[in-house]
Each structure stands twice: as C-alpha cells, then as structure tokens.
Amino acid sequence: MSNRANLLFIGLPGSGKTTFVAALWHVLSDRSSATALKLTKLSGDRTYLNQITKEWRECSQVPRTNLQTEQVxxxxxxxxxxxxxxxSIPDLAGEAFKQQLTDRRMSRHHDTLVQNATGVMLFLHPDVQKGTQLAVAQQLEAMLPGSQTAQATSANTVPNTWSPDMLPHQVRLVELLQFLLERAQRKLRIAVVVSAWDLVESLGMSPHGFINREIPLLQQFLAANDDLLDHNVFGVSAQGGDITDEAxxxxxxxLDDALKRIKVRHDQETSQDITKPIAWLLGGG
Structure with missing residues (x-):
C-alpha cells in the first residue's frame, strides 16, 4: 500500500515553480537517469504536463500558471x-501568493492545501541585478539626507503611496511562510529552492551560503522557527541557462540529451537529480 503525501509549491510570480514541474515530468517519464525517486504511474490527465514539458524541451519560455489554469x-x-x-503536487499561480500579501488572506482552496500539506517547496529566483545586499545598501545611501541623489530629487518629488509591491523580496517570502505556519496542522519540512542556480553558481557559494549572504532575513526566520519547521536549501537550474540569450x-x-541541462546543487554536491528536493521532503534524505 502506498503512503499519501501532499506537497505544496509556493513562490511569487516568476520564481520557477512551473519550470521545475516541467523538468521533473521530463525526468520521471524519460526514466533513463539515476534519480532518488522513480515514477510508477500517473493519475489523471497528462495534457498539461506534456504541454509545459514540450516548451521546456524546446527551450521556450514555460508559461506561468495563472489563476485560471492551476493544476494538481x-x-x-x-x-x-x-x-x-x-x-499530490498542486501547481499554484504565483499571483495567488501575491494576493495573500496584498489582501492579507488566502482562499479556502489554498487554506485546505496548506492544512493538508506534508511538505513545502519554497521557490525563489536569484535576481543578480536587483535585491542583493549591495544594491539595497546603495539605494538606501542614495536616499540619505544630504546625498546628491536626495538633494536632486527632493524639491519636486511627491511621496509615493505605500503598497505591498514595495516590500523587499525577502520580506514577502517570510510573509508567505508566516501564512503557512499559522494554518499548518503539523511541523513542516520546507525545501527552499533557489531556481536558475546557473545565474549564481559562479559566486562559489553553496545554496545555504547564498541564502545566508543575500537573503539573511529568510535564513534568520527559518532558523528561529526550527520548532515549527525543518528546512534544507537546494540550488536548481531546471533550464540550464538563460534562454533569453539566443547564443x-x-x-x-x-545538447544530445535535454537531461544534461539540469543541475541540482545541495551543500557541496552537484548532480542532475531533480527529484532530490522532493526525496528529502518525503524523508528519504
């Protein structure tokens, strides 16, 4: 008899959830690579999976899940x-999690998924152009009274009305986790997935090291709530590179095999096994 596990994939729009599912389905259905988990069968209609995986194989932009096309x-x-x-893996729209931040509530459907979750994958995209500690420091410095930037703009600047869109990325991620912990019925395992890992692997850091340096508020929240959650961090490059760059x-x-595009970094180990984060959530690692 099989055990039942319900994983919840969460993350803001563009964080890589759907691309991960597309690459995962290619690996599981191909069956040719060594993976921690093997597919025995699939329940339900595979049309959606085949569609997003076709886009992935062709290095096309995998369409983001919207509120009308959420799939389980x-x-x-x-x-x-x-x-x-x-x-059971619901592929939920990033817009739904964004609405949680703006409206301060979640739908009954999402609440049920949270309460039934046995594990969570939190996806984040490492934007190397914005949101780094250095970039934030430069922005704050530019706004200090007496700085040239502040003097040049203060005379005719009308203060913007605050909105949740102005929250720093790591604050939004912590907010999403707080929603989970308030509604979860058990201690959760959370796998943090740094997607598009190819963008930052040249920094020479492990995924844990990247979170510690670039997203310290998230790391502090995870560590401070170790009585409510266990966490691990993985770097995953599901596409293998920047598909917006034609070269x-x-x-x-x-590449003679699309599987070679996949890279999964865990601690100091790099492999092509995209099932590793899921295996860890299920207690296999």
Missing amino acids: VVLHLDGEGVGAVDL EKQTLLE
Missing part, C-alpha cells in the same frame, strides 16, 4: 528510504 498533479513514486508514495539557448538545444 498526482504522481505515484517509489524510492529507497521513501517507499511507495502517492504524491546560450542554441547551446542548450545542441
């Missing part, structure tokens, strides 16, 4: 240390 995927898996598991996209398409 049920995968029947087996793995060492995990056993047979019926895994890089062509290089990816020329």
Whole structure:
C-alpha cells in the first residue's frame, strides 16, 4: 500500500515553480537517469504536463500558471528510504501568493492545501541585478539626507503611496511562510529552492551560503522557527541557462540529451537529480 503525501509549491510570480514541474515530468517519464525517486504511474490527465514539458524541451519560455489554469498533479513514486508514495503536487499561480500579501488572506482552496500539506517547496529566483545586499545598501545611501541623489530629487518629488509591491523580496517570502505556519496542522519540512542556480553558481557559494549572504532575513526566520519547521536549501537550474540569450539557448538545444541541462546543487554536491528536493521532503534524505 502506498503512503499519501501532499506537497505544496509556493513562490511569487516568476520564481520557477512551473519550470521545475516541467523538468521533473521530463525526468520521471524519460526514466533513463539515476534519480532518488522513480515514477510508477500517473493519475489523471497528462495534457498539461506534456504541454509545459514540450516548451521546456524546446527551450521556450514555460508559461506561468495563472489563476485560471492551476493544476494538481498526482504522481505515484517509489524510492529507497521513501517507499511507495502517492504524491499530490498542486501547481499554484504565483499571483495567488501575491494576493495573500496584498489582501492579507488566502482562499479556502489554498487554506485546505496548506492544512493538508506534508511538505513545502519554497521557490525563489536569484535576481543578480536587483535585491542583493549591495544594491539595497546603495539605494538606501542614495536616499540619505544630504546625498546628491536626495538633494536632486527632493524639491519636486511627491511621496509615493505605500503598497505591498514595495516590500523587499525577502520580506514577502517570510510573509508567505508566516501564512503557512499559522494554518499548518503539523511541523513542516520546507525545501527552499533557489531556481536558475546557473545565474549564481559562479559566486562559489553553496545554496545555504547564498541564502545566508543575500537573503539573511529568510535564513534568520527559518532558523528561529526550527520548532515549527525543518528546512534544507537546494540550488536548481531546471533550464540550464538563460534562454533569453539566443547564443546560450542554441547551446542548450545542441545538447544530445535535454537531461544534461539540469543541475541540482545541495551543500557541496552537484548532480542532475531533480527529484532530490522532493526525496528529502518525503524523508528519504
């Protein structure tokens, strides 16, 4: 008999949730690579999975899930240390989580998913152009009284009305986790997935190191609430590179096997096993 597991994928728009699901389905259905988890069967209509995976294979932009196309995927898996598991993964729209921040509430549907969750994957995109500690420091310095930037703009500047869109990225992530912890019925395992890991792997840091340096508020929140959650951090490059760069996209398409595009970093180990974060959530690692 199989165990039942319900994972919740959360993250803001563009954080990589749907791309991860597309690459995951390619790996599981291909069955040719060594992975911690193996697919035994799939329940339900696979049209949606096949559609997003086709886009992924062609290095096209995988369409983001919107509120009208939210899907629930049920995968029947087996793995060492995990056993047979019926895994439910709702691919929820990033806009739904953004609405939680703006409206300070979640839908009944999402609340049910949270209360039934046995594990959570929190996706974040490492924007190397904005939001880093250095960039934030420069912005704050520019606004200090007496700075040239502040003097040049203060005379004719009308203060903006505050909105949740002005919250720093890491504050939004912590808010999403607070929603979860308020409604969850059990201690949760949370796998933090730094997507598009290829953008930051040249920094020479582990995923934990990246979170510590660039998103310290999130790391502090996770550490401070270790009585309510266990967490681990993974770096995942599901696309393998920047598909908006035509030269890089062509290089990816020329690989003899699309599986080679996938990179998964955990601590100091790099592999192509995209099932690792899920296996850890299920207690297999």
